[in-house]
Amino acid sequence: MSAPTTTPRRRVSTRALVVVGLVVALLVAGVASYYASSHPDGLEHVAGETGFLDSAEDSPTADSPFADYTTEGVEDERLSVGIAGVLGTLVVLVLAGGLALALRRRTPTPDDDTARAREPERA
Amino acid sequence: MHVPDGFLDAPTSVATGVVAAAAVGVALRKARTELDDRTAPMAGLVAAFVFAAQMINFPVGAGTSGHLMGGALAAVLVGPWTGLLCVSVVLxxxxxxxxxxxxxxxxxxxVLIGVVTALVGYVVFRALQAVLPRRVATVAPSAAVAAFVSVPxxxxxxxxxxxxxxxxxxxxxxxxxxxLGWHVLIGIGEAVVTGLVVGAVVAVRPDLVRGARPLVEARELEIRTVAA
Known part of the structure; x- marks a missing residue:
């Protein structure tokens, strides 16, 4: 680990980190997901192997337009998965981000104080 | 390992539903201590990333696949309570x-993908951090091991x-x-993804990684002493 210095290198802003992270998530859900393995997952495989797979029932939401990560009415498979992935990612972002913003502490923490102290004074 | 309807009978499903609701209820209260103006956007990002990553099934042999569960990842990045909320939103x-x-x-x-992986992941992570040298470089490997354990x-x-x-x-x-056999293999994938993602965030903004905070804060105190 490098020795601590009094002039830290320019750090990546929280906004930049979140934007880059979100772009990565959207690419994973929207593009890379098409190439995911279509083999049954561990549980499904075990259920088939040991003989309880038939006890699975269809989900009541099986008629959802995005059921099984495909978009109803979109013929192109790549696009169909991609749309479902991108929309799902955005819905999760809004719900979880909104929940976190609603729950967060608004009183300044010691961290916020030091962050503010580092910022130049605004008129 | 998303469980479909029908595998478990009604009483068991009701019981897990009650446990899940109680855990989420506690998390809604406790997450307050983990969330502030800086970390709230991270929670949204972590949930979005877990959703995206869960679409990527990776092969683990013999016509079987697995994907990230993400509880350990979320717990290390944003804290166990917020992490549980993130995974619950995804589910x-x-x-x-x-x-x-x-x-x-x-x-x-x-219960399985949220509560168990977030809490087991966080407990294993904290235990490893307690015995390892107090260095930021240990955060990502500890997270990877915690993620590995959480899956089986x-x-x-x-x-x-x-x-x-x-x-x-x-x-x-x-x-x-x-x-257990299959999920030890899937756990390796969980460990790789978790280690890489935590490592990437720790490399640029260790202060935004909940699990690295004690180390980062200690380091900042050290700097101030030198500067004074």
């Missing part, structure tokens, strides 16, 4: 819109639930053995 969206994981099984899935534990808890309330007359011991 609700998957069940309602993607028909991935059942509706009566939603409580079971929140979740598989074991499913097997336990199946032994209690499985609807099919299948030997619970066979289920447990098979579940």
């Amino acid at each position: 609700v969206v998957q069940a309602l819109f993607m028909a991935d994981g059942g509706i009566t099984a939603l409580g079971t899935n929140v 534990v979740a598989a074991a808890v499913f097997s336990l639930l199946f032994a209690i309330g499985g609807t099919a007359p299948v030997d619970a011991g066979r289920v447990l053995t098979a579940m």
Whole structure:
């Protein structure tokens, strides 16, 4: 680990980190997901192997337009998965981000104080 | 390991639903201590990333695949309570819109993929951090090991639930053995993804990684002493 210095290198802003992270998530859900393995997952495989797979029932939401990560009415498979992935990612972002913003502490923490102290004074 | 409707009987599903609701209720209170103006956007990002990553099934051999569960990852990045909320949001969206994981099984899935992986992941992570040298470089490897452990534990808890309330007359011991075997392999994938993602965030903004905070704060104090 490098020795601590009094002039830290320019750090990546929280906004930049979140934007880059979100772009990565959207690419994973929207593009890379098409190439995911279509083999049954561990549980499904075990259920088939040991003989309880038939006890699975269809989900009541099986008629959802995005059921099984495909978009109803979109013929192109790549696009169909991609749309479902991108929309799902955005819905999760809004719900979880909104929940976190609603729950967060608004009183300044010691961290916020030091962050503010580092910022130049605004008129 | 999204559990579909029908695998577990109604009493077991109700019981896991109650446990899931209680855990989420506690998390809604406790997450306040983890969330502030800086970390709240991270929670949204972590949930979005877990949803995206869960779409990527990776092959683990013999025509079987697995994907990230993300509880350990979320717990290390944003804290265990916020992490549980992130994964729960993912599971609700998957069940309602993607028909991935059942509706009566939603409580079971929140317990297995949310509560078990976030809490086991966080406890293992904290235990490793307690014995390892106090260096930021240990955060990502600790997170990876914690993620690895969390997956077979979740598989074991499913097997336990199946032994209690499985609807099919299948030997619970066979289920447990098979579940553990496959999920040790899937756990390796969980460890790789978790280690890489935590490592990437720690490299640029260790102060935004909940699990690295004690180390970062200690380091900052050190700097101030030198500067003074």
